[in-house]
Amino acid sequence: MKIDEPQRLGFLLNDATRLLRKRFKARATRFGLSMAQWRLLFRLMREEGVPQARLAELLEIEPISVSRLLDRMEEAGWIVRRPCEADRRVRMVYPTDKTRRTYAEIRGIGDELYGEAMAGMSDTERQALLDALRIVVENLSGEEAAYGDPLVAAGGE
Numbered sequence: 001m002k003i004d005e006p007q008r009l010g011f012l013l014n015d016a017t018r019l020l021r022k023r024f025k026a027r028a029t030r031f032g033l034s035m036a037q038w039r040l041l042f043r044l045m046r047e048e049g050v051p052q053a054r055l056a057e058l059l060e061i062e063p064i065s066v067s068r069l070l071d072r073m074e075e076a077g078w079i080v081r082r083p084c085e086a087d088r089r090v091r092m093v094y095p096t097d098k099t100r101r102t103y104a105e106i107r108g109i110g111d112e113l114y115g116e117a118m119a120g121m122s123d124t125e126r127q128a129l130l131d132a133l134r135i136v137v138e139n140l141s142g143e144e145a146a147y148g149d150p151l152v153a154a155g156g157e
Helices: 005-029 037-047 052-059 063-075 096-116 121-145
Strands: 077-085 091-095
Touching: 005 037, 005 096, 037 052, 037 063, 037 096, 052 063, 052 091, 052 121, 077 121, 091 096
Parallel strands: none
Antiparallel strands: 077 091
């Protein structure tokens, strides 16, 4: 059976993502965080002082799941939660100094992995790959905004 282009793209993207996550997890286990916690910290470092509800949206998980995740991370000293000054019902999430220090190390692991993943590619090929993936994301984001994301609704990623 011949796999056509659209199916091959999906399989290749899925395999590349799975392998990157697997290697990242193997190298970052010494920090004692799950992949969900790493994803949350990466988002939090990009958008510091974010409401818990916004983190749930960014991570595409239920608010109660984010709350439990944050409970464990706060207990371990990775994050702090403070009430929002404008609305005391809203809890804002901030990284701690521990997170800021560790983030630099983790970025180094990520940079190494991306280097390995793109080994053998010229700078032009690397840029072309990133540009093409950015276009794919933009193309699919427009449909997601207009119609909702069927993969998320179906439990996919």
